[in-house]
Amino acid sequence: MSQSPLYLQIKRYIIDNIESAKWPIGHRIPTELELTEQFKVSRMTVNKAVRDLVAEGKLSRKPRLGTFVCIADDKAESPLLDIQNIAEEVRLRGKTYSSKVIKQIALRADDSIATKLGIMLGSPIFYSEIIHLEDNFPIQYELRWVNSLYIPGYLDQDFSQITPNQYLSDNCPLSAIEHTVEAVAADDTVRSALKMGLNEPCLLLNRRTWSEDKLVSSALLYHPGTRYKLSSKILLT
Known part of the structure; x- marks a missing residue:
């Protein structure tokens, strides 16, 4: 020594x-x-x-x-009371954004998703599964279900070039959001997608979005707790 x-x-x-x-x-x-x-x-x-x-x-x-x-000291950060394009967030931090599209398919809504989207069991929906990266390191694992009735062109998009958030914002202007944040134990799929350690904490943001009176999408957004944080700022009058 x-x-x-x-x-x-x-x-x-x-x-x-x-x-x-x-x-x-x-x-x-x-x-x-x-x-x-x-x-x-x-x-x-x-x-x-x-x-x-x-x-x-x-x-x-x-x-x-x-x-x-x-x-x-190097945690990425997203606003909790708003929705921002994660690609833009990364670029504003001076980092390089990229993504990996895992799935982009048509499905029929099961009980859970039908409830989340407020639709009938078995209704046609679109599903995407994407890993968002900052400087080639994963910071968000996104699972998203979309009501195909309102966004018929969803599956035609190249989500390696545009994020689902950006596409939905451009085609169904946001009128309301619902956010729920949980600390969860990540399963093997989430840990692998986000390159998390076995005991690393995981933040899960449940998000639903409306355009006018239409419930357009429901998403699960997983984040590595040691590399990501959610914040909010409220002005009191």
């Missing part, structure tokens, strides 16, 4: 594992007791190193679960 203070050596060890991607975002690092035994130092020394990294936003503590890798 070097001659620098012991807590700094432990801190450097943790940072090296994060920066080398040996410990990816969402990874649970060794416990303080395990680090104490590994480095043959006091618990106080290990605690100092971990506390510093938590304060710097590189680690986050989860009560009864452990301490996890996170990059809190």
Whole structure:
């Protein structure tokens, strides 16, 4: 070991594992007791190193679960009380936007989707599944169901060039939105799509949109909790 203070050596060890991607975002690092035994130092020394990294936003503590890798200072952000085109959001942050279209198909509404869209069971609908990326790294996994009666040209669009949000806004001007945000445990499909760690938290935004009195679409928007946040600003008069 070097001659620098012991807590700094432990801190450097943790940072090296994060920066080398040996410990990816969402990874649970060794416990303080395990680090104490590994480095043959006091618990106080290990605690100092971990506390510093938590304060710097590189680690986050989860009560009864452990301490996890996170990059809190570089989170993408979307407004909670409005709808913005995610491609434009990314570009405004000075980043490069891209997307991967996973599915774009016609379906018949099952019970769940019929309820979400306010239509009859078995009605024709359109479905798209898209991963949105910022600098080639996934930040949103979008599952969207659209009432085909109101947007007949939906499946003809190239959603690698235009986002569903932009297309819907251009063709069915927004009159109302409904947002519900949940913290969820991501399943294997979501974790794979968003390149999330096994224990990384996930934010799910449920969104429904209306144009005039027409309920046009319902979407599930998954975000990696360590890389994304939703915010709002309300002016009080």
